[in-house]
Amino acid sequence: MTADKQVKPFDYVVFGATGDLTMRKLLPAFYYRLLSGEVPDSARIIGTARSPLDRATYQGRARDALKRFVAPADFKEAQVERFLNMVYYVSLDGSKADSNWEGLSGLLSEGPQDHVRVFYFATAPNLYEAVSANLHAKGLVTDDARVVLEKPIGTDLATADEINTGVGKFFKENNIFRIDHYLGKETVQDVIALRFANPLLSAVWSGDYIKSVQITAAETVGVEGRAAYYDTSGALRDMVQNHLLQVLCLVAMEPPASLEADAVRDAKVAVLKSLRPLAGDRLTSDTVRGQYVAGEINEENVRGYLEELGHASNTETYVALRAEVDTPRWKNVPFYIRTAKRLHRKVSEIVITFKPAETNLFPQAPKANVLVIRVQPDEGLTWHLSVKDPQDDSFELRDATMDTHFGPQFKVRYPDAYERLLLDAVRGYPVLFIRRDEVEAAWRWVAPIMEAWANGTVPMSQYAAGSWGPEEATAMLAEHGDTWHEAIHRQ
Ligand SMILES: NC(=O)C1=CN([C@@H]2O[C@H](COP(=O)(O)OP(=O)(O)OC[C@H]3O[C@@H](n4cnc5c(N)ncnc54)[C@H](OP(=O)(O)O)[C@@H]3O)[C@@H](O)[C@H]2O)C=CC1
Numbered sequence: 001m002t003a004d005k006q007v008k009p010f011d012y013v014v015f016g017a018t019g020d021l022t023m024r025k026l027l028p029a030f031y032y033r034l035l036s037g038e039v040p041d042s043a044r045i046i047g048t049a050r051s052p053l054d055r056a057t058y059q060g061r062a063r064d065a066l067k068r069f070v071a072p073a074d075f076k077e078a079q080v081e082r083f084l085n086m087v088y089y090v091s092l093d094g095s096k097a098d099s100n101w102e103g104l105s106g107l108l109s110e111g112p113q114d115h116v117r118v119f120y121f122a123t124a125p126n127l128y129e130a131v132s133a134n135l136h137a138k139g140l141v142t143d144d145a146r147v148v149l150e151k152p153i154g155t156d157l158a159t160a161d162e163i164n165t166g167v168g169k170f171f172k173e174n175n176i177f178r179i180d181h182y183l184g185k186e187t188v189q190d191v192i193a194l195r196f197a198n199p200l201l202s203a204v205w206s207g208d209y210i211k212s213v214q215i216t217a218a219e220t221v222g223v224e225g226r227a228a229y230y231d232t233s234g235a236l237r238d239m240v241q242n243h244l245l246q247v248l249c250l251v252a253m254e255p256p257a258s259l260e261a262d263a264v265r266d267a268k269v270a271v272l273k274s275l276r277p278l279a280g281d282r283l284t285s286d287t288v289r290g291q292y293v294a295g296e297i298n299e300e301n302v303r304g305y306l307e308e309l310g311h312a313s314n315t316e317t318y319v320a321l322r323a324e325v326d327t328p329r330w331k332n333v334p335f336y337i338r339t340a341k342r343l344h345r346k347v348s349e350i351v352i353t354f355k356p357a358e359t360n361l362f363p364q365a366p367k368a369n370v371l372v373i374r375v376q377p378d379e380g381l382t383w384h385l386s387v388k389d390p391q392d393d394s395f396e397l398r399d400a401t402m403d404t405h406f407g408p409q410f411k412v413r414y415p416d417a418y419e420r421l422l423l424d425a426v427r428g429y430p431v432l433f434i435r436r437d438e439v440e441a442a443w444r445w446v447a448p449i450m451e452a453w454a455n456g457t458v459p460m461s462q463y464a465a466g467s468w469g470p471e472e473a474t475a476m477l478a479e480h481g482d483t484w485h486e487a488i489h490r491q
């Protein structure tokens with residue numbers, strides 16, 4: 001990484017600095033960007049939370065976090081020390097006007113005044129407005145100061161509106177960076193490159209050639225330490241409203257006029273607005289929700305969701321939907337979206353199934369070509385193609401796979417999504433963040449599903465932990481002559 005990739009010196013103030021997200025994702029992400037040469041030594045990361053800690057104790061926690069969440073080979077003592085020198089801590093209740101704001105303003109005013117100032121809200125979203133108001137009242141929101149908002153932006157359209165309006169009173173929209181870490185994933189951004197830099201794909205990227213699209217984010221983990229949050233959210237709000245719809249937008253959008261933020265966001269919001277509303281019978285035929293029951297993952301017995309919680313719950317840990325994008329490009333193409341906890345394997349992928357060739361040339365009908373964009377892990381592409389069977393003289397066809405593994409091919413470590421996004425906020429580069437109207441359009445589309453599920457219109461299915469989900473989701477695709485990808489191509 002050359003010096004010109006280095007960002008301007010910054011003061012990054014993280015609210016929620018003792019929390020899971022900061023420890024597991026944010027601090028390691030800053031550290032990796034220090035290693036890559038993008039973070040200048042004068043940058044400061046100022047953690048704040050209510051816990052009464054002094055700087056040295058917080059630095060100790062930051063060191064432990066790096067030890068735990070950075071690959072052992074990347075934990076380099078001299079670099080860790082350099083990093084910890086950038087780390088400060090202020091004990092502060094961000095929601096209270098009479099808290100220790102002088103501690104934070106003192107630290108900010110004693111540093112160089114040309115630093116880019118970023119506030120990162122890694123706390124519960126119901127604090128965002130109060131924290132913004134206090135920052136403003138204490139004169140800390142400079143003209144150029146940015147604020148990064150963690151998800152969830154609300155639990156529905158009304159609450160999203162409250163948060164956006166609340167923060168919008170104190171920060172200009174173009175200084176508000178709503179994070180969706182899926183957009184920070186390299187292979188999600190690759191959808192743009194694949195579609196628009198390769199005529200081979202651009203030429204066939206429509207319902208004329210594509211039969212269906214599947215977008216999957218499968219996890220093996222359960223709700224871990226986040227049960228209190230997750231049980232009030234569920235998979236639809238936690239993953240579909242934001243991450244999976246964002247991925248769908250990149251797959252389905254019309255070519256943007258440029259890669260400027262507003263051009264890309266305009267193209268995405270047009271997709272969200274073109275999603276056919278799920279209503280009436282489609283709520284039962286095209287949506288599946290489920291909860292995991294006890295099962296086995298990686299040869300370990302795991303408990304069911306309700307056993308983990310210790311009480312009854314109507315919260316889904318599995319979602320599968322059949323969406324349609326009402327544009328000429330995507331007429332009659334189903335977009336199957338699926339996400340869940342405690343599935344067979346951790347994998348996020350986009351599967352494009354093409355229409356099979358219409359030809360009588362061969363003894364059997366050729367199978368559909370399939371392109372799998374492996375978002376994670378093992379970032380790369382797989383093509384499923386038909387070739388001639390080398391052991392047959394009558395032109396029998398055989399499946400062949402072409403696999404590309406980006407990591408080994410480019411000889412790079414695939415970075416965590418937060419690395420890119422944290423520094424994009426410093427750069428003032430918003431293309432990989434969400435504009436307010438996108439959040440709202442996404443909530444509008446999921447609203448009827450939330451409502452139907454809340455009033456029990458769609459029964460709660462069950463699936464064994466370690467499986468690929470409930471039978472109802474298999475049946476939903478079978479109804480349209482489709483099959484989930486793993487049932488065909490994976491053992
Ligand atoms: N963890 C994750 O993987 C993900 C989290 N998120 C989002 O990030 C945010 C944080 O999540 P997570 O880290 O898991 O949550 P945690 O509960 O682990 O951490 C919450 C943090 O907020 C601090 N805090 C709470 N109240 C206040 C206050 N009034 N003033 C200042 N600090 C306060 C807490 O410290 P203290 O008690 O000392 O004040 C703690 O540091 C949430 O919005 C969550 O939805 C989003 C995606 C993934």
Ligand SMILES: O=C1O[C@H](COP(=O)(O)O)[C@@H](O)[C@H](O)[C@H]1O
Pocket residue numbers: 217219238239348
């Ligand atoms: O935002 C969230 O994402 C994670 C999954 O992210 P990934 O990068 O590991 O695919 C999910 O576990 C969490 O529940 C959700 O809040």
